[in-house]
Amino acid sequence: MMIPKNGSHVTAPFVSRYLIAHACFACRRSWKLPVLFGGVGEGGRSCPACGGGLCLMGRSFKAPKRTDVAQWRKVEALWRRGYRFWSYRSHPGAEPLPATLKEVSGFLRRNPDHPMRLKPARAAAGWR
Numbered sequence: 001m002m003i004p005k006n007g008s009h010v011t012a013p014f015v016s017r018y019l020i021a022h023a024c025f026a027c028r029r030s031w032k033l034p035v036l037f038g039g040v041g042e043g044g045r046s047c048p049a050c051g052g053g054l055c056l057m058g059r060s061f062k063a064p065k066r067t068d069v070a071q072w073r074k075v076e077a078l079w080r081r082g083y084r085f086w087s088y089r090s091h092p093g094a095e096p097l098p099a100t101l102k103e104v105s106g107f108l109r110r111n112p113d114h115p116m117r118l119k120p121a122r123a124a125a126g127w128r
Contacts (some may be wrong), residue, residue, distance in 0.1 A: 004048050020033065020056060020057070020058065022055060022056055023057050023061070023063060024050060024078045025052075025055065027052065027066075027115040028063075028064075028072045029049050036090070055079055056084070057084060059086060060088075062085075063075075063111050071101070072100040074098065074104055078097060083114065084118060085116070094114060094116070095114065097116065
């Protein structure tokens with residue numbers, strides 16, 4: 001696949017120039033890595049610490065402390081339902097993501113079309 005870039009064409013896969021947060025829910029760690037486009041699964045990488053799958057979180061993701069299990073469960077619950085952590089600048093009226101795990105179910109009911117949520121097909125495919 002040829003992808004236009006700065007007036008020339010680059011053959012996929014190519015690497016983004018931005019570092020994007022990736023997280024491993026198994027060992028509760030996060031890394032900022034470039035995203036690989038055009039490879040096997042977008043962002044499909046293995047955790048450097050435990051070998052599990054890394055999940056692409058978004059540029060605005062701030063990882064909880066490793067010891068804060070409830071916050072990691074909240075983040076994982078949102079991620080598994082298609083929510084990613086990007087900037088809200090383009091969506092000033094959007095409801096902020098929930099602060100605690102208890103708030104997640106109500107937030108999900110109120111926000112089926114939230115701008116930080118992927119389209120259902122991408123979320124169901126496990127976009128990592």
